[in-house]
Amino acid sequence: MLRQLFSFNGGVKPAYNKEQSNQMPIAVAPVPAELVIPLHQSVGGTPRPLVQAGEHVKKGQLIGDPDGFVSSSVHASTSGLVKAVEPRLMPHTSGLSALCVVIEPDGKDEWGEISPMPWRDMEPDDVRDVLRDSGVVGLGGAVFPSYLKVNPGKQGHLDTLVINGAECEPFITCDDMQMRERGETIVRGAAILRDLTKATRVLIGIEDNKPEAITAMKAAVTTTGESRIEIVPVPTRYPAGGAKQLIRVLTGIEVPHGKRSTDYGVQCFNTGTAYAIYEALELGRPLISRIVTVAGNVETARNYEVRIGTPMREVVALSKAKPDTDRIVMGGPMMGFAMPADTVPVVKATNCILVGSPTLFPPPPPEMPCIRCGECARACPTDLQPFEMYWFSRAKIFGKAQEYNLFDCIECGCCAFVCPSRIPLVDYYRFAKSEIWAREKEKESADVARKRYEYRIDREEREKQEKAAKLAAKAAETKAKLAAAGAADENKALIAAAVARAQEQKDRG
C-alpha cells in the first residue's frame, strides 16, 4: 500500500556523505578517564546539583535535579568519584562555561538501583514524572524535555504520532545505524508512546536514502507484532527531518510557528528518543548515553554509543582525526556549530561530531551584496523571504525583520547554502534573534525596575500621609485634653504642653 505523501516547499539537496559512517556497526566508546557532565543539557531551567566533590556515585544515579516546569534530570553515566562540581567549557560555539559534575570513573561501571517501571498501571502524570526523572529529552538535537510532549492533547487522543527517522543532515548516521541494529527497541518505544498519547496511528518516517534502515524497521514492526505502526519512506530532501517538515510530509498538516502540534492531533519524536523512552520505562534506565556519529576528516568514520560527559576529543580519537583537522563541529554541516575546543563533553544534543578541515569545508569566498535573486526564498522550507529578513537584520531594523516572520526561521541553512552572493544569512538571523531577545529581557527588567520604583513612590506617599494623619490626630487629642482641663489661658497651656513634650523627648533621648 502506498501512502499519500505531501511535500513542503523549498529544501535543498546537499551531498549526503552518509556512506562514510554507516559501513560499520555501532561501537561502544570506552569509559574515559574523566567524565564532565553539564547540568544544563535540555531546553529549560538548569538542574540543581545533587552531589558534592568527594561523593561516590553509581551509574545512573541522579546528580542534577530538574529546576522548574521545563527542565530535565541529569544522571551519572558511570560509577565513580565526584571530583568537582564546577564550571567547565560547554559544547557551545560561544565558548561559555557552565556548571558541570566532574566524575572520575572507578572502572566498575556499576549501576545504582534500577528497576522496570509498571508504567501501564501508573497515572499518566506519574509516567511523565518518571520520564522527567529519567532525563529523557529529544535526541534529534532539540533536547526538549520529552515528558512535556508525551500527552494526548486537548482532544484526548492524537490522530498521528510521528516518529522521526528521516535524519536529513549530511554526514550523520546515528539514527540510521540505530534503526538498523536496534529497530525492535525503537518500535517498542514507539508503541509505548502510541499508548501514552493514545495515538490512532504511528508513522515512522525515514528518508528513502536509508533502504537498510527501512527494511530493518519494517522487519522490527513484524517481529514485535505491534499494531498501528507503519514505516513510511519519505523523499530525500533536506530538511525533511525537521519536525514540522516531516509532519507536513506525512500528514499534510502544517503546524504554524508558536502553536502546539498536539492542537492539530500530531506529535513528533525522534527514533533515538523512542529508544530512550523504552529504556527508561521498560528497563528503568535513565538516559546516560547516546549514539554519536563521528565523521568528516577522520580515518574511520563510525557511530559510537557514548556516555554523556565523555570529552569529544576521546571519541574523535577512536576514529583518528587526520592531521589537517582545523575544527570540530557538533551536529552536521548544515546546522552544526564549531566547538570552542575538543575537550568539551558529549551531551544529550550531540548527534554527531563532525571533524572539519580546510579542504572538506573550505571558507566561503568573500560575501557579495544581495542581488535579490530570490534563490533563498525558493529554498526556504518555511516559505520565508530570507533576503528581506537579511536586509532588515543587517540594518538592525528588528521590528521589520519580525514582520517578515524572523522567528518562524528554523535556521536550517538552506538559504545560505544556495546564496550566490555567499552571504552567511543564518548568522544574520541568529544575530537579530539574540538582539531581540536581549532587548526583550532588558525591557522586562526595566519594567520590573519601574514597577519597583512606582511602588516605592506609592509607599513613601502613603507613609507620609499616614504620618500627617497621625500628627493631626495627636494635635487634636492634645487640644481636646486641654479643653477638657478647662485651662483659662489657652496659649500658656499650649506652651506648657510643648515644654513637657520637649522634656519628655530629652529624657528619652
Place this chain on the structure above:
Amino acid sequence: MLNNSPFVRKPASVQMVMLKVLAALLPGIAVYVWVFGIAVLVQIAIASITALVAEATMLSIRKKPLRMFLFDGSALVTAWLIALTLPSIAPWWLTVLGVLIAIVIAKHLYGGLGQNPFNPAMVAFCALIVAYPQLMSQWPAAGFTDAAAELQAIFGARHLDAVVMATPLDALRTALHTPEAHATVSGVFGSNAAFGNIGGKGWEWIALGYLIGGLWLVQQRVVTWHVPAAFLGTLGLAALLANLVSPDHYAGPLFHLLTGGAMLGAFFIATDPVSGSTTARGKLIFAAGLAFLTWIIRVFGAYPDGIAFATLLMNICVPLIDMYTQPPVFGYKGRDAGGRP
C-alpha cells in the same frame, strides 16, 4: 564566520549567474550579426570596455574591492543590454554615454551592485531617447551588412541615409497616427520594406534567438517562468484583444511579440532581479504591468518602443507590489491558519 553553519555551500556565485545571462544572449546576438552585420559586435565591444572602465573608476572612488566586483559580470550584462537596445549604427559616443549613465548614475550613485532601484540599462535608454531621439531611431535596413559602411557610421561622420530606416514599430505607429494617410495595419505591412512575415524583417529571427537563450535561462533556473510568461502573455493578450476589435488599427499579438525588444525584454530586462519584484505573485503583477504599459506606449506613445519607460515605471512600483504579495509562511496557508491540507 568560521564558527557557524552551514559549512557547505552550493557552488553558486553572482559571477556564474551573470555569465549565464551573457551566454543566453549569444543566440540572439548571432542572428543579429547575420541580419544586420557586425556593427552590433562593435557596439558590444565599445559598451563592454566603457562599462569596465566606468565600473573600475567608480569602485576605486567608492573604495570597494576592485577584483571582487569588477569581474562579477553585472557591468557586462548592463553593457550588452545597452548595446543590443541602441541602434547598431549609432555613433560610438552615444553608446559610451549610455553606458556611463547606466554604470555611474543608475548603478553606483545608487549604491552599486544590488542597490539600484531602476534597471540601469533602461535608465540609459530612456535618457538617450529623450536627449537624442533622432539618433536613437535610425536603424540599418535588414540585410544591410556592409561592414565598412557600418564602421564609418559608428566612428566617422558619414551618415547612412541610404540604408537607414525606422523600426517596424516606429513605421507602423507613424503611419497609423497620420490621419490623412488612411493607413491600415495590413496596408503598412505590405508597403513597407521594414516588415517581414510576422514582425519586423530580420527582427523576428533575432527575437527567436533571444527566446531560445531565454528558455535556456529558465531551464538553468537563473530566471523563473513568472516574468517571461506574464510579460509575453499580457503583451500578446492586449494586442490580441485590440486586434480583434479593430484589425485595421491594431497589429496582432505575433507582431508585438516578435518585434522590437519584446523577447529581450521578457527574458533579459524585466527579469533583472535587483530592480524587479521578488515574490512569485509580485513577479506576475510586475511583468504584466510592464507588458501592458509597453503595449500602451507602443500603440499610443511617441517612442520607437515602450519597454524602457514601462520598466522604469514598474520599477517604481516594486516595493509596493512586494509588500502586498508576500507569500503566506509555513503553517499560515489556506483559509484556516491551521494549515490543514
